[in-house]
Amino acid sequence: MRGLFLTFEGIDGCGKSTQIERAAAFLKEQGIAYIITREPGGSAISEQIRTLLLNPANKGMRPQTEALLYAASRIQHLEEKILPALAEGKVVLCDRFLDSSVAYQGYGRCLGAEYVRNINAYALQHAPQQTFYFRYTPAQAQERRAGRAPADRLEQETLSFFERVCQGYEEIAQQEPQRVTVIEAADSIEAIAAQVRTRLQSYLRRRDL
Secondary structure (H helix, E strand, O other), rough: OOOOEEEEEEEOOHHHHHHHHHHHHHHHHHOOOEEEEEEOOOOHHHHHHHHHHHOHOOOOHHHHHHHHHHHHHHHHHHHHHHHHHOOOOEEEEOOOOOOHHHHHHHHOOOOOHHHHHHHOOOHOOOOOOOOEEOOOHHHHHHHHHOOOOOOOOOOOOOHHHHHHHHHHHHHHHHHHHOOOEEOOOOOOOHHHHHHHHHHHHHHHHHHHO
16 A cells, blocks of 8 residues: 655644544544654654744744755655655655745745745655645634744744735645645534545545555
8 A cells, every 4th residue: 555645734723733633533443554743843853943943032043044944854854754654655644844835934934935945855756645725814813823822933923924824825725726625724623624534535545546
C-alpha cells in the first residue's frame, strides 16, 4: 500500500486541528496506519525552530529570515518524519505545510508566492496529494481565539495581515482545485467532519487502485 500525504490548512482559529483529530479517529476505526504531525515542527530540530519562530519576544525577525526558517524546518521535517512514514505506506495528516508559507510569508509578509516557492524547492518535490483548506474570515478566527492561551508571534499580527493571508489561500485554492478541497469552517464541527471523512474515503480508494 502506498502512503498518502494529506495537509490541513487555514488561518489560526479555523478549527483544522480539531478536524485532524476527527480524521485520525476515522482512520483508526478503519484500521489504517497513520501519523499526525505539524508545521512548523514535527521533528526534534524542527520543533526548536518552531519555538524560535513563534516566540513573541522575536518581534524584530525579518520577513526573509522567517521564511527561510520555515523552509529549513520543513526540510528536516520531511526527511525525518513525513517521507519515512509515506515509505511505510502510512497516511500522513499534517497540520500545515508549504501552502502556509505561501499564504503567510508570500502574501501576509508581501514576499511574493514565487520567492517562497523558490526557497522551498525541495518541499515542492514532495507536495501533498490532497489538501483541506478551511475557509474562515479573520474576524471569525479572532473571535474564536479569544480567551485562549497567550497569542504567539504570528497570532499577534494585525487583521490586515490575516486578510492578506486569506487572499493567499484563496488564490492557491483557485490555482489548484484538483489538490485543494475548500471547506467552510463556519459550519458545525460534525458537518465539517462528515465532509472530511467523505473526501478521505475517496482519497483512500484512489490510493489503493
